[in-house]
Amino acid sequence: MTGNTHIIGGLAASLAFTQFANYDPVLLVGAGVIGALIPDICHGGSKMGRTFPTLSKVINVIFGHRSFTHSLLFLVLIAIFMNSFVSNEAVTAGILIGIVSHMVLDMATKNGIKLLYPLKITVRFPITTRTGSAVEYVVMAILSVLSVYFGYETFSYYL
Known part of the structure; x- marks a missing residue:
């Protein structure tokens, strides 16, 4: 996935997490x-x-690309x-949520990730797409809509 899709994915995931977390949403989302x-x-x-x-x-x-930094070992x-x-804790939670969202999005690509690094097993979803494809833009659009929805739910008390 492209950087912009990862940004929107981190935004959507961290905004969704604010729905049941009692952390400062601004710090959590920024870190996400x-x-x-x-x-x-x-x-x-x-x-x-x-x-x-x-x-x-x-x-x-x-390490190469999509190996160690895309693994559970890295996350831990x-x-x-x-x-x-x-x-x-809001910053810590946001960073971790953002990393997980990145891994999930990259598992939706044909190249997948080495989630179980140092094992050389590639993990990807059964249905994948290519980075920068039209499908990725559909995914980004869906994540954008989710970001607006969860953003409204999170910050509506400021309105």
Whole structure:
């Protein structure tokens, strides 16, 4: 999936999570969007890869694309890191939700992800699409509608 789809996916997932969480929704949603971009640090052309080019290159050389940073092992290590060094639970939850949304969206692509890294098993859904395809834009449109719905539900008390 493209960076924009991951952003909308992180937004939709974190807004949906605010429906039953008692965290600050602004922090949670902001962190969810950032978390949705983190796994692609392994790809130099991604939004994260362009922001941190040296780190991206090192990670890509060591692990490749859609392996370690798209795995449950990575998710657990980020959770441990966040719980150890970040005192705000809304930020931690948002980052983790964003990462999970990224993984789910990439499992919908033909290339899938190495969810069980270091095992070399590729995990993808039975029905997949290509990154940048018309189907991806339909997915992005659906996620956008869900973001508006959950955003209204989350922030309607401000209106």
